[in-house]
Amino acid sequence: MTRKVYLASVGTRSGKSVLSLGLAMNYPGKVGFYKPFRESIVVKDGQPMDQDAILMASVLQLPAAEKLSPFVYDMYDPIPIDHIVKGYDEVREGKEFMIVEGSRNLANGYSCGISSFDIAKAVDAPIVLVSSTTQQSLESAFLFKEICEKRGLELKGVVINRCEGSKERDFLESKGMTVIGGIPDIPQISTFHVIEITEMIPSKVLAGRAGLNKIVEDVLVGAMSPQVAMRYMRRSKQKAVITGGDRTEIMLAALSTNTSCIVVTGGITPSRMVTSRADEIGVPIIMTEEDTLTVVEALEHLIARINPDDKEKIELITRGIRKGVDLDLIW
Structure with a gap:
């Protein structure tokens, strides 16, 4: 049976890409990656692709980067949820651990039944929420948790991005939120x-x-x-x-x-x-x-970009996630 996790966020620059990479590099077995909607689009070999998909295809030696992030979200012409699940199933085969990365924004896809909540449920993946330390993001984490509870979704907890001290962690935990760890600030x-x-x-x-x-x-x-x-x-x-x-x-x-x-x-x-x-x-x-x-x-x-050839950055992220995040709670 394939282990899996859905990485969600409530806003931009949350640290999802860093956490995705860190999890992938620290897992001891065969890892797969899936990000349904392209967001940071770059052109490679004449084809538009997602920046994160290119990175993960390279570091995990996965073929067909375009299949790792196949769709573009359009509220007026939404992709059916079964197409998203089919794309996930195609890249999941042969993997021991699947990382599914959600959209930047909490509301993306909500009106069309293809939000982070809908996709996590459809692929039967527990959720880890990645949050910045801004007050708006921390407040939104509780809204996210409430929606998960109402929908019967498993929220494993929160990973705090650029976590420098204990203030944010103490605040979240005092209000019943599980904090899995923090992504340290890595200026490089x-x-x-x-x-x-x-x-x-x-x-x-x-x-x-x-x-x-x-x-x-x-x-x-x-x-x-x-x-x-x-x-x-x-x-x-x-x-x-x-x-x-x-x-x-x-x-x-x-x-x-x-x-x-x-x-x-x-x-x-x-x-x-x-x-x-x-x-x-x-x-x-x-x-x-x-x-x-x-x-x-x-x-x-x-x-925000991590170049697949930048071994130093990748190693810094790998060590930072290993040190700052309780990986056993995610596996």
């Missing part, structure tokens, strides 16, 4: 390389190609005055600065501080003064036709 897994920006958004590198392998630890939007911007830039190390091509003073300020790259939005070519200085110090200037909000959202996905 929130970084990415400059070159990954060029892979994520349609863009052109105008200068500073020598710095494409630099690490990005922070993202700043240069929408303020140069004087204010300089104060923020001095505090932030190894940053990507997003600004318009006509904001020469902002870009020069960025180039005078610890900046990994500058992303120029709106398709406006920056001045020669900026590109020459960027070439001198090896800071890439990346120009895109996209607007600032689109670029910010793309970089947020990069912050």
Whole structure:
């Protein structure tokens, strides 16, 4: 009989992907993965795929990554629940432990009978809820628990993401919630390389190609005055600065501080003064036709992304989950 767990969340950036990977890497037997709905979509070999599915297919050596996350959720044209179950059954064969990863949002699919609650019940999987430490997420955990109880679903407990102390755990446990553990804050897994920006958004590198392998630890939007911007830039190390091509003073300020790259939005070519200085110090200037909000959202996905080739990140996550989560309660 295949063991299984359904990982649910009540909001974005909850840590489900990190927990999925950590569980998969720590389980001693053959692990399978299924995420019904694609969310962070990337194009691989000309085909849209889910970022998490690509990662798990790689680390678990599973064929056909597209089958691990086959559907796109559309409230007006929903996928029937039996199609979702059929997809699960196809990838479950031969596995000792199945990880089923739910959608980012508690409400997704609720009106169509294909919510996390519906899918967990259909595949007969106990649920582990992954929550951030925000008050809204912690409050929503109790709503989630109440729905599980009303539907007769097994909620094993909660895993708290970026759990630094005991305050959140004590709060949840004082109100009858089982806490399975916490995902420690691992700063290294929130970084990415400059070159990954060029892979994520349609863009052109105008200068500073020598710095494409630099690490990005922070993202700043240069929408303020140069004087204010300089104060923020001095505090932030190894940053990507997003600004318009006509904001020469902002870009020069960025180039005078610890900046990994500058992303120029709106398709406006920056001045020669900026590109020459960027070439001198090896800071890439990346120009895109996209607007600032689109670029910010793309970089947020990069912050959350785990590259299948990044063995160091994967090992950090594996150790962090082993240390912070009571795995016996999940197996």
